[in-house]
Amino acid sequence: MQPDLNQYKELARRYGIAPTPESVSRLTQLIARQDSCVDEIVRVIEKDPGLSARLLRVANPRAADESEYTVGTVDEALMRNGIGCALLLAMGTPLSLALVKTFQTMLSLKLESVDVHQLDSLTGEHMRCSIGFAGKVTGHVYLRMSPVTAKAIAAGILGLAPQELTDNDEIRDAAGELLNIMTGNFKSNLCDAGLDCKLQPPKVGMSRDLVTPIEPGSGLERLAFRAGKIEIFVEVTANPWAD
């Protein structure tokens, strides 16, 4: 084992830093190598039922449920959608874990990952936060929620009742920080795997536009989460080996 890795593991133990799930780290490392064979990637994904299910979800974007899947195996999903699809998968896991942990830690709320089709789409004006990342992998992470949800989250994080929170800047700052925490966690995973990238400052604003811009060569994954009346939508676009 490299001395740096040993030293990092010792520091992570001392500081109480939780490791990224092994399957996600391994998958990201394989993708970062560029010369990995697809069989190797398939084996890593197939060993993790959660990753397999999400890959098939990504590979069947128009299907309402599993009965409508036209792509049925991990192998087929990777052949049809390319390695970029697996990268989205590897990125989505730390994002999801960070979002769920943030809700648990800072709001004492159990946020559940749900199929995006189970939730009604946002309509009208909503809060849209985005962070771009650039380097060996480029893309964006978007966080969308209704104004009521954004206010409830900000109030919860700050320990206030929603009616006590009247400053829109505080609501926007809390939403931006929520996205910052999520993307910081997933960026760490990408960098550890050799996909060095830098995060751009978050942008937060109100939008009526529900179309997610996708850069040429990029893939898109949509994630959805729910805790009671709180519903959150996350979208990730990514283009590996962009440099």
Add this chain to the structure above:
Amino acid sequence: MATKILSVDDSRTIRLIVGKAFRPYDVTILEASNGEEGLGVAAREKPDLIILDVTMPVMDGVTMLGKLKEDPALKAIPVIMLTAESGRENVLQIARLGVRDYLVKPFKEEQLIEKAGRCVTLEKRPVAAPA
């Protein structure tokens, strides 16, 4: 005299959470929204502890930490990094610069208090007597 803690973070939300966490203690909270401001406040106020974010505009936390450690008047101030970034290179670089502790966002206020309590004395504020 109250313990002085400097919170350096570009997010007002995080600075508010840090302030709220230390409210029960006899602590004066100082704030800065980037590394450059943070160095100025540190030089002027000589805080007992600095809680420092990594990714910030103008000057990031790693640069600020490096400059603190180069300054004979400030280098002894303990620093706790409070960041969402826990990547290997980041952690190793920050540890080499001489950070006292590291707390990954999201965090519980109790975790912050526990880590701060290992660096400085935290005394509860006296409870006001009923009128």
